[in-house]
Amino acid sequence: MFVDANKIAEKIVVADLCIIGGGAAGITLANKFIDSKLKIVLLESGGDSMDRETEKLNTNATVTGDPYTIESSRLRFFGGTTNHWSGRCFLFRDHDFLSVGGPEVVGWPISLKDVAPYYQQAQRIAMFQTQNVNWSPDYWRERFGSPAWPIDEAIFPVRTEIFARPHADTGNRTYAAYRRPLDSAKNIRVIQYANATELIEGPDRTKIEEVIVKTLAGAEFRVQAGIFILATGGLENPRLMLASRRSSPHGVGNNHDQVGRYFADHARILQDFVRNPDREPDDRVTFTEAPGDIFVFNHYLLSDHILDGERLDSILFRFRPVYESTPGTAAAGRLAGALEARDLSQVSADDLALAIQNFDDVAERGVDRYYCRSKPIRYLLSATVDPPPVAESRVTLTPELDALGMPILNLHWVLPDTTKHSLHRALQLFAQEAGRTNTGRVRLTFDPKKPWSEAQGFVCGNHHTGTTRMSDDPKTGVVDRNCRVHGMSNLYVAGSSVFPTVGGGSTTMMITALALRLGDHIDGQFA
Numbered sequence: 001m002f003v004d005a006n007k008i009a010e011k012i013v014v015a016d017l018c019i020i021g022g023g024a025a026g027i028t029l030a031n032k033f034i035d036s037k038l039k040i041v042l043l044e045s046g047g048d049s050m051d052r053e054t055e056k057l058n059t060n061a062t063v064t065g066d067p068y069t070i071e072s073s074r075l076r077f078f079g080g081t082t083n084h085w086s087g088r089c090f091l092f093r094d095h096d097f098l099s100v101g102g103p104e105v106v107g108w109p110i111s112l113k114d115v116a117p118y119y120q121q122a123q124r125i126a127m128f129q130t131q132n133v134n135w136s137p138d139y140w141r142e143r144f145g146s147p148a149w150p151i152d153e154a155i156f157p158v159r160t161e162i163f164a165r166p167h168a169d170t171g172n173r174t175y176a177a178y179r180r181p182l183d184s185a186k187n188i189r190v191i192q193y194a195n196a197t198e199l200i201e202g203p204d205r206t207k208i209e210e211v212i213v214k215t216l217a218g219a220e221f222r223v224q225a226g227i228f229i230l231a232t233g234g235l236e237n238p239r240l241m242l243a244s245r246r247s248s249p250h251g252v253g254n255n256h257d258q259v260g261r262y263f264a265d266h267a268r269i270l271q272d273f274v275r276n277p278d279r280e281p282d283d284r285v286t287f288t289e290a291p292g293d294i295f296v297f298n299h300y301l302l303s304d305h306i307l308d309g310e311r312l313d314s315i316l317f318r319f320r321p322v323y324e325s326t327p328g329t330a331a332a333g334r335l336a337g338a339l340e341a342r343d344l345s346q347v348s349a350d351d352l353a354l355a356i357q358n359f360d361d362v363a364e365r366g367v368d369r370y371y372c373r374s375k376p377i378r379y380l381l382s383a384t385v386d387p388p389p390v391a392e393s394r395v396t397l398t399p400e401l402d403a404l405g406m407p408i409l410n411l412h413w414v415l416p417d418t419t420k421h422s423l424h425r426a427l428q429l430f431a432q433e434a435g436r437t438n439t440g441r442v443r444l445t446f447d448p449k450k451p452w453s454e455a456q457g458f459v460c461g462n463h464h465t466g467t468t469r470m471s472d473d474p475k476t477g478v479v480d481r482n483c484r485v486h487g488m489s490n491l492y493v494a495g496s497s498v499f500p501t502v503g504g505g506s507t508t509m510m511i512t513a514l515a516l517r518l519g520d521h522i523d524g525q526f527a
Helices: 024-032 052-059 080-084 112-127 137-144 175-184 236-243 304-310 327-340 349-357 359-371 417-436 507-526
Strands: 002-004 012-020 040-043 062-065 158-163 188-192 195-201 208-214 220-230 267-275 288-290 294-301 314-321 378-386 394-401 407-413 440-443 491-493
Touching (some): 012 024, 012 507, 024 175, 112 507, 137 294, 175 188, 236 394, 236 407, 327 349, 417 440
Parallel strands (some): 012 220, 040 188
Antiparallel strands (some): 158 294, 195 208, 267 440, 294 314, 394 407
C-alpha cells in the first residue's frame, strides 16, 4: 500500500522492518518480503515522479576537491536514480574484490563466490527478464557474424555489456516498474514524501529505537521497528548517520571516524582513435542491435596479470563512433546535452527550429549513431578507470541546514595521482597494440601531470560508493560482511555505499545482488 506521509494520522508508526529509501536496494528488499509475516515500512523521500521542491533537498550539497557533478547524479522519487539509469549491465570480476590502493586500504571482506548465489536473480531483476543472460563474447560474436579485431585478448580481454531493455509499464529502466506487487501487498506500507532526518539510539547506543520522519509540508512522525535498513544512496546514507548526533556526538556508527570516508567513483576520459580503413569495424565494440530490443556490445579490459604486474588501476575501453556534423545534427546534440544536464535554460528556439527543419538528417544519423549501421573511421576511445579508495575523499556535514533542518552535506572528491598514471599507461599499451595489429591509431593527448579538469572528456561515473564501506574490522569500515553497522545490533546499510571499492562491473546489478543477500540475512534474524 502506498500512502502520503502528510496524511499519516499516527505519531508513531510501528513495524518489524523499516527500509529507508525507495531506490534499487530498497525496492529489491521490499519485494523480497512480500507476503511474509513481517510488517514492513518503506520510507521514500519523494512521490511517483519528480517534484521540484523535493529535488531541492539534493541541490544544496556542495563539492570540493576534484570537479564532480553532484546534482545530476541523484533523484528523490520512487525508483531513485534508476529513473535515469542508462541500463548498462556487465559482470564484476574476481579481481574487483581485491585490495587496491596500498596495504592500509583493504578490499572486500567477501568475494564474488559469496555474491554468486544472488547474481543471476539480480541480473534478471536489473534487466527486467525472466531468463538468464548469456554473457559470452563468443556467443554474441557468432550471433552477429561479427569478426573481431586482432587485439591480443591475453592483454585486453573482452567483456560483454548489455543494455537493459526499457520496461513496458514505464518506458524506461526504473525499478519503479516493481511497484505493482508492493501496492497490493498487505504487509507492506510505502510512505511517500517521508524524509528520515534522525536515527534515535537506545540508552546503550547499540541499537536504533526509532527514526524521525519529516515532510516539507511540516508533518512529523516516528517509525519504531525491530530492524532498520538505510538504502538512501552513497551520499545520503552517511549524511543521515553523521547527522544523528543526539546520543553519539560524532554520529551513529562512527566510533572510528569511518562514516563518510572513502568516497569513490569511476572517472572517464576520451581520446581520439582512427580506424585503419582497410580493417573492417568490429561491431562488438560498438552499439549493436539484436532481436528483441537488446543492445549488446563489448568493451576491452586490462588483464589481471597486467594490472598486478604493473600495479595499475582497473580500466575499461569503449568506442564511440564520430560522425560528421551538420547544422541539424549539431542543434540536436545541443538539445540532447541540455536535457541530459536537466538545464532547460540551454534550450534555444533556434536549435529547436534547426532540428525540426532537418528532421530526416537528424533521424538518419540518430539511427546510425545508436545502431551503428554505418561504418565510421573516427571514434572516441572512452577510458574508464576504477580508482582506489582514498580516506580524504569523503562526505562531511556543513553548518548550514536544509528545509527539513538537516545539515547540508559537502562532498570532497579526491582522485589519486596514481590513477592518472594508470590511465596514461593503459592508453599507451592499447595504442601500442592497435598499432602492432594495424587496427588503428590512438591520438594520446592525456597528460598525467595536468589537472583532471583539463583532460579531454573528463566526467565522473555518478556511482557513489565507499562511504559506509564493508570491512571485517570496524577500524577500516562501517558495516560488516552482512552489511550490519559495527557496534549496532539492528542497523543495516544497503546499496553502493557499502562497496569497499567502486568495482569494475555494473553497480546496479551488484546493488541488487547485495540487497538480495541482505534480505536472506534479515530473514534469518527474524526467524
